[in-house]
Amino acid sequence: MLMSYVGHTMFSVFITWIVYLLSLKLFKKYNKPWLNPLYSSTTLLVLLLFFLHVDFEMYSSGTSLFSLLQGTAVVSMAVPLYTQWPFLKKHFQKIFVSITFGSFLGIAFVWLSAKALELKTEIIASLIPKSVTLPVALSVTETLGGIPSLTILFVLTSALISLIFGPRCLEWLNIKSKLAKGLAMGANAQALGVGKSFQWGEEAGAIGSVGMTMSAALISFFIPILSMMVW
Secondary structure (H helix, E strand, C coil): CHHHHHHHHHHHHHHHHHHHHHHHHHHHHHCCHHHCHHHHHHHHHHHHHHHCCCCHHHHHCCCHHHHHHHHHHHHHCHHHHHHCHHHHHHCHHHHHHHHHHHHHHHHHHHHHHHHHCCCCHHHHHHHCCCCCCHHHHHHHHHHHCCCHHHHHHHHHHHHHHHHHHHHHHHHHCCCCCHHHHHHHHHHHHHHHHHHHHHCCCHHHHHHHHHHHHHHHHHHHHCHHHHHHHHC
């Protein structure tokens, strides 16, 4: 059983590594947001597993290493938070009010739109946490009785759209504040938005991390309210 686990892990790591390198090379060559390796590598990996007739359960059983690395990557975002703490402390009130108002506005818009379209409650529960980081979104969906696979689709689609159109929208609105840009990208595009924010400087990246984590925390805190909204 141990050898089987090791074999599955080696296979999963190798095939994922190859696909990611190809996706990263493609992204660097054409420099298009929609070619972000998170999405292009996922698509290529699904196609590769399908054409090679690889059992998904076998591949999935060897991906525990990626879960560990993902957790490490998320924790590493605390470093810029620490180095930029005086800046964050100075603007804490603005950050808190903006994230709180933005989170409630986003939830209300999704809920009202879903009700107007007469969507099923399971779909509404899957759609509500679309703008928070994936692990939190899945937890919220399970609590509300949603469909995890739909939530994954909604979260990734929301992040991709925010990554593509967010910077253009901020530029069109002539928003130059690193605080506003980082907060908007982190709260809407999650980890991808944080990565984009760091391109504008460490302050923007730190604010992006705050936007991502605070929006996720607020969604989790208000689960009872969301439950009443959905059902």
